[in-house]
Amino acid sequence: MSLPAVNPTKTEAWKALENHFQNIKEHQMQQVFSEDSKRANRFKIEWQDFYFDFSKNRITDETISLLLKLAEEVKLKEAIDLQFSGAKINKTEDRAVLHTALRNFDSLKPEVKDTLQKMQYFSEKIIGGAHKGFSGKSITDVVNVGIGGSHLGPEMVTEALKCYKNHLNVHFIANIDGDEVAEKLNRLNPETTLFIIVSKSFTTQETLVNASVIRNWFLENTSKDDIQKHFVAVSANVDKAMDFGISADNVFPMPDWVGGRFSLWSAVGLSISCVVGFKNFEAMLFGAFEADKHFKSQPFKKNIPVIMALLSVWYNNFFGAESEAVVPYSHYLHKLVPYLQQAVMESNGKSVDRNGESVNYQTGTIVWGSVGTNAQHAFFQLLHQGTKLIPTDFIGFSEPLHGNLENNNILMANLFAQTEALWEGTQLKTVESTFKHFEGNKPSNTILIKKLTPKNFGSLIALYEHKLFVQGIIWNIFSYDQWGVELGKTVAKTTLKAIENQQLSLLENASTKNLVSKIVEK
Numbered sequence: 001m002s003l004p005a006v007n008p009t010k011t012e013a014w015k016a017l018e019n020h021f022q023n024i025k026e027h028q029m030q031q032v033f034s035e036d037s038k039r040a041n042r043f044k045i046e047w048q049d050f051y052f053d054f055s056k057n058r059i060t061d062e063t064i065s066l067l068l069k070l071a072e073e074v075k076l077k078e079a080i081d082l083q084f085s086g087a088k089i090n091k092t093e094d095r096a097v098l099h100t101a102l103r104n105f106d107s108l109k110p111e112v113k114d115t116l117q118k119m120q121y122f123s124e125k126i127i128g129g130a131h132k133g134f135s136g137k138s139i140t141d142v143v144n145v146g147i148g149g150s151h152l153g154p155e156m157v158t159e160a161l162k163c164y165k166n167h168l169n170v171h172f173i174a175n176i177d178g179d180e181v182a183e184k185l186n187r188l189n190p191e192t193t194l195f196i197i198v199s200k201s202f203t204t205q206e207t208l209v210n211a212s213v214i215r216n217w218f219l220e221n222t223s224k225d226d227i228q229k230h231f232v233a234v235s236a237n238v239d240k241a242m243d244f245g246i247s248a249d250n251v252f253p254m255p256d257w258v259g260g261r262f263s264l265w266s267a268v269g270l271s272i273s274c275v276v277g278f279k280n281f282e283a284m285l286f287g288a289f290e291a292d293k294h295f296k297s298q299p300f301k302k303n304i305p306v307i308m309a310l311l312s313v314w315y316n317n318f319f320g321a322e323s324e325a326v327v328p329y330s331h332y333l334h335k336l337v338p339y340l341q342q343a344v345m346e347s348n349g350k351s352v353d354r355n356g357e358s359v360n361y362q363t364g365t366i367v368w369g370s371v372g373t374n375a376q377h378a379f380f381q382l383l384h385q386g387t388k389l390i391p392t393d394f395i396g397f398s399e400p401l402h403g404n405l406e407n408n409n410i411l412m413a414n415l416f417a418q419t420e421a422l423w424e425g426t427q428l429k430t431v432e433s434t435f436k437h438f439e440g441n442k443p444s445n446t447i448l449i450k451k452l453t454p455k456n457f458g459s460l461i462a463l464y465e466h467k468l469f470v471q472g473i474i475w476n477i478f479s480y481d482q483w484g485v486e487l488g489k490t491v492a493k494t495t496l497k498a499i500e501n502q503q504l505s506l507l508e509n510a511s512t513k514n515l516v517s518k519i520v521e522k
């Protein structure tokens with residue numbers, strides 16, 4: 001069965017939202033809290049360890065009910081059920097979208113169970129030191145070699161859960177930049193290093209070239225037989241991994257129905273399982289599973305990812321906001337934004353709808369941001385006094401992990417204060433000069449989570465996954481392919497040929513020709 005394909009702009013709700021927007025767009029909404037003592041309690045959702053406050057948004061009850069109507073008219077419920085059923089909703093690649101099956105503890109597929117067991121067994125041997133390298137020493141360093149979805153998730157999680165980390169050092173080699181590879185290899189000892197080559201396709205240029213460079217470096221002091229003790233692979237393409245020289249036992253399979261940018265829950269999370277332990281990895285899957293149940297079962301008005309998505313559509317398609325910022329107030333989450341950039345922008349950066357027609361409305365938002373309070377001293381000036389409307393997600397944790405309450409109180413005070421200052425501005429206060437005037441009326445969501453545990457972190461990521469799915473459904477696009485990354489790869493092949501063969505005639509574009517000539521004429 002296919003996803004419903006409704007042009008959102010043709011729905012009644014969309015037209016009503018357009019009218020409603022005309023009424024609301026100029027409203028300075030600072031007074032809403034004093035006019036409506038129940039607003040803060042009405043526009044919030046409490047769920048498990050999460051408190052989601054969306055009351056500081058440019059919305060009224062009517063906005064929410066129209067947005068909910070839009071969700072109904074585009075048949076969101078049907079789409080959610082289809083996704084979880086395993087239907088091939090990734091139509092342009094003829095695949096199901098089932099990353100949720102990797103954490104469906106109500107009924108784990110046998111292949112998922114097998115892989116989890118294999119991951120547990122392997123990571124415990126690495127952590128416990130039973131797995132020996134070629135010279136008989138235990139492993140001290142784990143290197144994840146992969147790019148995009150085969151890198152960003154594991155890196156984000158190992159950083160986010162650093163507090164739960166064991167003695168193993170973890171490194172990431174993603175970029176084809178040879179300087180970076182050399183720099184990292186210089187600091188590693190082949191005797192005690194495990195390389196996990198992660199590539200769903202096992203055809204990605206960066207990963208394959210880097211893996212070969214690493215293998216050659218490794219073989220400088222060892223023999224081919226030693227490879228099996230130091231190289232494992234994670235891939236849906238087991239044969240290709242074996243062609244590279246990794247034995248079948250050392251390949252951790254990943255199913256075809258898991259998209260790269262949603263794959264951290266699969267064997268792609270092997271580095272996570274090694275450095276924070278399998279139990280913590282499993283707890284993270286469990287947190288995601290809880291979020292899946294919330295998403296599937298809660299009525300839309302009490303459904304965190306649905307409300308997040310609807311608000312985002314409201315700003316993107318009616319206010320014309322082009323971007324949204326994400327600001328986690330936890331240094332542990334400093335890799336969240338790059339992760340979300342791939343998840344959101346690779347998924348929803350599309351301009352053809354599910355009927356194959358060009359869209360005449362905006363789709364995928366630009367996601368950016370960084371951690372607070374650092375961000376306050378970097379780009380917050382623009383959020384407060386710039387000309388652009390940038391809805392912002394603030395993420396914070398009530399309890400610090402290391403017991404430093406004094407710092408945490410200051411950190412949280414800053415988070416809450418920023419959302420208030422953005423919203424209130426100085427409208428109601430007297431300011432000495434126009435330069436010190438803050439317009440306010442700047443929207444934000446606050447996601448306040450009790451504590452940064454593996455379970456809660458898993459839930460957080462799954463909520464964002466579901467948010468982007470809902471947006472894709474509303475925009476009537478296919479969120480799970482990524483054809484837009486292909487053209488550049490093809491052009492790069494010809495460009496590389498021109499560079500390697502010093503053959504400028506292969507190139508057609510005059511600008512590219514000039515640029516290439518600067519390299520080949522050295």
Ligand code: F6P
Binds near residue numbers: 147202207346482
């Ligand atoms: O950037 C394109 C992409 O295909 C991503 O979707 C994917 O996560 C990444 O490349 C890496 O792909 P692979 O895991 O197959 O090496």
